[in-house]
Amino acid sequence: MNAKNPGKWWLYVLLSLAVVVVAAPFVWMVLGSFKTTAELRQSPPTWLPETATLDNYTQLFSRLDFGTYFFNSTVVAVVVTAGNLLFCSMLGYALAMLEFRGKRALFGLVMGTLLIPGVVTFVPLFVLVANAGLIDTLPGLMLPFLAAPFGVFLMRQFILGLPRDLLDAGRVDGAGELRIFAKIILPLCGPALATLGILTFLGSWNNFLWPLVVAQTEDTYTLPVALALYSKGQNATNYGLLLAGATVVVIPVLMVFLAFQRRVIEGIATTGIK
Amino acid sequence: MSTLTDGADTARREQLPSRKARPRTGLREGRAAWVLALPFVLLFLVFTVWPVLQSLFMSVTDTRAQDLRTPLAVDFVGLENYARALTDENFLRAARNTAYFVVVGVPLTLTLALAAAVALDRGITRFRSAFRLGFYTPVVTSIVAVAVVWQFLLQREFGLINTVLGWVGITGPNWLGDPDWSMPALIMMAAWRNFGTGMIIFLAGLQAVPWALHEAAAIDGANAWQRFRHITLPLMKPTILFVSVTTMIGYLQFFEEPFVMTNGGPLDSTVSMSLYTYRQFGFGNYAYAASLSYLIFVVVALVTALQFRALREKG
Structure with a gap:
């Protein structure tokens, strides 16, 4: 098929x-988050809100504490992102x-754990974090995820593609090994770091799963935990509220994704892991 | 730390004769490498390697929640937990549900992904990246949020899906309330959410299929389906294998969908292995939960190995 023929x-x-x-849900x-629960129970369902209301969002941030969860x-x-960028690029460069x-x-050990399902580690991790007194704290939510094997794989693959002459040039100029990493290699890793x-x-x-077991009071809930628990609790029938909650969970990352979509899609295409 | 670098230095010195003209580089290099590796390695040992081993240890003990502070004061019970799992009717039910989800869900997801990739790669030339973006978007969204939304879409009377089915004269089932339809509903949602990942990887793989082969086959009178079947598919085999393995690994662990949408019901028709393991953990049966998690791991490893073998033999 050539450029003159745009296809069938x-x-x-x-x-x-x-x-x-794909986009309809x-x-x-989003439209449903501006509807009243009464309208959401109508059959047949409406697309555009008949009487648009911000009430669901007001409730989310005043009656419930979605500001804190956010x-x-x-x-x-x-913090998890910063940790992975730093630690994975350091090890990736060394490897x-x-x-x-x-x-x-x-390298074998780190790659070997890529296959291990998260559910395998979570019981002892819970015991570990509990014994450290970090249950129901934000550090407890972050620590197990600061250094993920996937990042090492991605950074190593990218740095392997950089010319080795950079390293020798830095050494000839008398730069220390850590300085070469920080001043020469890291600035060239922009695309991989972005991905x-x-x-x-x-x-x-x-x-x-992890925030669900570690966050035990509303002070440490993350958005998905709060949304999942509210969808089962006394707010389960407050449809407008739940749709507004889902919107608050989805829309910010959708914006981030759309801003960086090229990077994400290239990352998936080259590493094959999401 | 110091022993590690000392060891590395000794080794480096011994190798020096083979590395010309840079007597101090190796020594410096080895030390610098370990300094760079150290933060990751420490976190990795504490939060990945140790829990993996501890989980295995726990699975052959009788650890329960009340033993949390004295993890070594528990009794060794051998393979009792594993034996219990294999006769636990509820776990076997969860295993069958998971198998259903995987056996129907993976081929469905792969077919959608491959169809979308082939259509975007060969069928059209305009708006390619816009379509690609549209199909990929559900992948980046929270499963919990998606599950909450789909719960409404799947409602029997006022749900969007049954309304659309009603337009063509079909009376939609009570998706999440009927044990026969609950799993198909979850599979449909999973395929919708995940086919974008496979599509992106297939699109990358299709770049490796030489267009000249298609043209030659077309001249010989092969139609589009024959060319897809005998040129594209064989050349795409490594990519298809890769996507089916990663999709299957993900599906074998499905958890959020039943947790949010059905709570494992109705009549336990959507309890997955992960959800059942999570519940045992919730009951405080830590050792039993650990053994179940290892069984999931074994299934993941076995299925991956089998799939590699099957695809190699067919070729």
Whole structure:
């Protein structure tokens, strides 16, 4: 197929329909968050709100404490992202460019844990964090995720593609090893850091199982934990409120994703891991 | 730390003859490498390696929540927890539910992903990145939020899905309230949310399929389906294998969907292995939960190995 032939028209129609189906739940969620619960119980359902109201959002941030949950989610995601960017690029550089004893074994060990399901570690992790007195604290939510094998893999792959001459040039100029990393290598890792940063942020923001067991009072709830628990509790039938809550969870990351989408999609295409 | 670098230095010195003209580089390099590796390695040992081993240890003991502060004062029970799991009717039910989710969900997700990728790669030339973005978007959203929204979409009377089905004369089922329809509903949602990841990887893989082969086959009279079947599919095999393994690993651990939407019901029709393990943990049965989590791990490893083998043999 060449550039003059844009393709079959019916394929555009089909793909457009598919995009509508994929996007419909989100559109319906956002529109629904401005509806009253009475309207949400109507059959057939409405698309546009008949009487648009901000009441759901007011309740979310006044009667419930979604401001706090939003803050918790943000702090945890930012710290986890910063930790992974720093620690994974340090190790990734060492594995890609430096020679040291135990290198192969270390790389094998880190990659070997990529396959292990999260559920395998969570019982002893809970015991560990509980014994450290970190249950129901923000550090308890962050610590287990500060150093993830996926980031090491991604950074190592990227740094392997950089010319080794950089290293030798730095050494000839008399720069120390750590200085070479900080001043020469790291500034060149922008694309990989952006990909890792955005994927880690999204992963942390959407993380559920661990915050569910560690956050035990409303002070430390993250957004997904709060939303999941409210959807089962006394607010379970307050449909407008739950849709507004879902909107607050989804829309900020959707904005971040759209801003950096090229990086995310390239990252998935090259590493194959989301 | 110092012993590690000392060891590295000794090794480095011994290797020096083979590295010309840079007598001090190796020594410095080894030390610097470990300094750089150290923060990650410490966190990794404490929060990944130790829990993996501790979980294995726990699974052969009788640890319960009340033993939290004295983890070594528990009794060794051998493989009792594993034996119990294999005769626990509720766990076996969860295993069957998980198998249902995987066996139907993975092929469905892969088919959607491959269809979307092929359509975007060969079928059209305009708006490609816009379609790609649209299909990928659900992947980055919170499963919890998505599950809350789909709970409403799947409502029997006023849900969007049954309304749309009503337009074409179909009376939709009580999706989440009927044990026969609850799992199909969760599978439908999972496929909707996840096919974008596979699509992106397939799009990258399709770059490796030489267009000249398609043209040659077309000249020989092969139709589009034959070309897809005999050129694209065989060349895409490594990519398909990769996507099916990663999708399957994810689906084997599904948890949020039943946790939010059905709480495992109705009639336990959507209790997954992860959800059941989480519940045992919640009851304080830490050792039993640890053994269940290892069983999930074993299933993940086995399925991955089998899949690699099956795809290699077919070729």
